Amino acid sequence: MKDAGILIIGAGQAGYQLAVSLRDAGYEKRVVLIGDEPDLPYQRPPLSKAFQSGDCEAEQVTFQKEPFYEGRRIELMLGVRVLHIDRERRHITTGDGRRFEYEHLVLATGARNRLLPGWDSATSGLLTLRTLHDAHALREALNRSKRAVIVGAGFLGLEFAAVAAKRGVAVSVIEASSNLMSRAVSAPVAEAFRGHHESLGVSFSFDSGVKRICTEAGRVIGAETTDGVLHEADLVVVSIGVVPNVELAKDAGLEIANGIVVDLNLATSDPSISALGDCAAFPSRFAFGNCRIESVQNAVDQARYLAQRLTGHTHGFEAVPWFWSDQGGVKLQIAGVAMNRADEIVLRGDRAGLKFSAYGFSKGQLVAVESVNRPADHIAARKLLAADAPVTPAQAADSQFDLKTVLQSVT
Structure with a gap:
């Protein structure tokens, strides 16, 4: 067991970064990185944008080539599925019958796409996007498509919608709620992006669910919504959110609640097991409770935090959560x-020109900031939130007031 080292299940962004950060932090024992996909660890964000537009290829989204892992003494195991965790004996069992011991186990199992009821992966032209394999299939389908239906108006679906529309494809988006990105952004930002997408030629069907996917001879021909409207298409892309991969943790008896539950140190209920990334539900003062965040x-x-903790640091994780989405040349940060807790939203900048920020306040406290093509606002917002700076709605609304001066009172 003394040579067991750290075993990481999941070779996505979180797992890859942890393996590299452990070596950067001076960790000398064994590091094993196990991924169930056959591809070298890669970036996911470009898959819905640059990869679909043809601006980048698979080798450009790959983090590193094989010699890098050999040089850093990271044992990379690809195309391997982990079936069982034996917490008492501290080992895992893989699908090919092998066992690997661990001194510390890290679950970076990520998430998988939520699918429509009755999903049939054999239907030609009915696709989703999560993996590099999915991205290849989607790009091939896009190249021969004239009409596309996207189910779900979240970040990923809208990113792909913009790419498809700019390539001359007629795009319709079906969304169950009353606006796009409804679970993630404020109404002013949602409305601004709706106008932007409509200017690209994208049409929307809100407050509509999908009744059925229509097919002919095994190929998709459209999607019928719950209000009886048939949206014709030769490509249907389903993007209705994700489900965290918690099955391994649950079977091992770890606590599950909207993800694998961890504490401020990203430790599970078993001190020998940690979890991070899309699969982990962690406490955050910025979310006013536990949250699970799906972002790079x-x-x-x-x-990076966990690598520090596992090499001797014990302070809790407390980073300001932040995100971005590039939709047809308009960047949201x-x-x-x-x-969603904000009871007052203040706008700053040029909303009509798609260069503005929305400041959300709850009982007078700044809780979140959405910036559209205003990167300086975004950087300042992260600093303001981290410092609990006493920004007022009136200050945020005053375009002449420099919000950075508020930081000086708390630093």
């Missing part, structure tokens, strides 16, 4: 995750 930056921040 959260994965990177948590991985979000600091904080509590905009």
Whole structure:
């Protein structure tokens, strides 16, 4: 067991970053990184944008080539599925019958796409996007498509919608709620992006669910909504959120609640097991309770923190959550995750020109900031939230007031 080292299950952004950060932090024992996909660890954000537009290829989204892992003494195991965790004996069992011991186990199992009831992966032209394999299939389908239906108006669906529309494809988006990105952004930002997408030629069907996917001879021909409207298409992309991969943790008896429950140190109920990234539900003062965040930056921040903790640091994880989405050349950056708690929203900048920020306040306290093509606002917002700076709605609304001066009172 003394040579067992750290075993990481999941070779996505969080798992990859942790393995690299452990070596950067001086960890000398064994590091094993296990991924169930056959591809070298890669970035996911470009898959819905640059990869679909043809601006980048698979080798450009790959983090590193194989020699890098060999040089850093990271044992990379690809195409391997972990079936069981034996917490008492501290080992895991893989699908090919092998066992690997661990001194510390890290679950970076990520999430998988939520699918429509009756999903049939054999239907030609009915696709989803999560993996590099999915991205290849989607790009091939896009190249021969004239009409596309996207189910779900979240970040990923809208990113792909913009790419498809700019390539001359007729795009319709079906969304169950009353606006796009409804669970993630404020109404003013949602409305601004709706106008932007409509200017690209994207049409929306809100407050509509999908009654059935229509097919002919095994190929998709459209989607019928719950109000009886048939949206014709030769490509249907389903993007209705994700489900955290918690089955391994649950079977091992770890606590589960909207993800694998961890504490401020990203430790599970078993001190020998930690979890991070899309699969982990962690406490955050910025979310006013436990949250599970699906973002690259959260994965990177948590991985770097956990590497420090596992090499001797014991302070708790407390990074400001932040996100971004590039939709047809308009960039959205979000600091904080509590905009849904805001009882007052203040706008700053040029809303009509798509260069503005929305500041969300709850009982007078700044809780989140959404910035549209205003990167300086975003950077300042992260600092303001981290410092609990006493910004007032009146100050945020005053375009002549420099919000950075508020930081001086708390630093």
